Amino acid sequence: MNIWEMLAVFAAGISAGTINTIVGSGTLITFPVLLATGLPPVTATVSNALGLIPGSVSGAIGYRKELEGQGRRVLKLAIGSLIGGLTGATLLLALPSTAFETIVPILVALALVLVILQPRISKAVQRRRETTGGPARADGGPLLFTGLMLASVYGGYFTAAQGIIYLSLMGMLLDDTMQRLNAVKNVLAAVVNSIAALFFLFVADFDWTAVLLIAVGSALGGQIGAKIGRRLSPVVLRVLIVAVGTAAIVQLLLR
DSSP: OOHHHHHHHHHHHHHHHHHHHHTSOTHHHHHHHHHHTTOOHHHHHHHHHHHTHHHHHHHHHHTTTTTTTOHHHHHHHHHHHHHHHHHHHHHHHHSOTTTTTTHHHHHHHHHHHHHHHHHHHHHHHHHHHHHHTOOOOTTOHHHHHHHHHHHHHHHHHTOTTHHHHHHHHHHHHOOSOHHHHHHHHHHHHHHHHHHHHHHHHHHSOOOHHHHHHHHHHHHHHHHHHHHHHTTSOHHHHHHHHHHHHHHHHHHHHHO
16 A cells, blocks of 8 residues: 555544444445455455454443443343354355345345334334333343344444444334443444454455554544544434435445
8 A cells, every 4th residue: 555545544444433433334434445445355344344343342432331231231142243243254255245235235224214213113112011011121132132143244244334233123122222222332343343353364364554554543433433422312313323324325236
């Protein structure tokens, strides 16, 4: 890379770390920049996954206040995310690079619909619980565990918009605030990125320059995103999720 390409990758890392912490889809910023520097698609994907680990961890630390009291929930959901992330990383190296191109925009679009309808869905679920007398499960039950594990398979494969899918599933099945769910999302993303990256270290090609630039940039971005995201109201946060998700769908369809 020349100096201008390095600066572009570093700036993309900051932007990705920021947007990942607030919403998700930061890969849609870094991935095209890495391709523009001449990296092959799989090498760019692997380098991106490695580089975004510090950003995910930084974002999770920035949301540590919202994580209070969620230890058991996070631990259980993280196990499913770990399994899914490792599976997705394996598929990245085993399947053609175009394997998920058709399904990804559909998954993101469905997640956005769930985010938009989440307040109504939550109220309907609450009314059903009151009618049947069934208590709300703090961890979302088997349905959320399975849904997040499958979303993590996709996250280990490509990562773009995985945070939006996480938020849509948790918003539908957990009775909690968007900010606390966003904190859980950041931890799960860190788990998926870390397990995928650990796998890639031993079996895949990556570019150390790109990894280091994105790592430093995303770590800075994670702190920026935490400061901004924690101040957003649930309505603003939901609008931002939909806006970013829509942009992600457009970019994925145009690729």
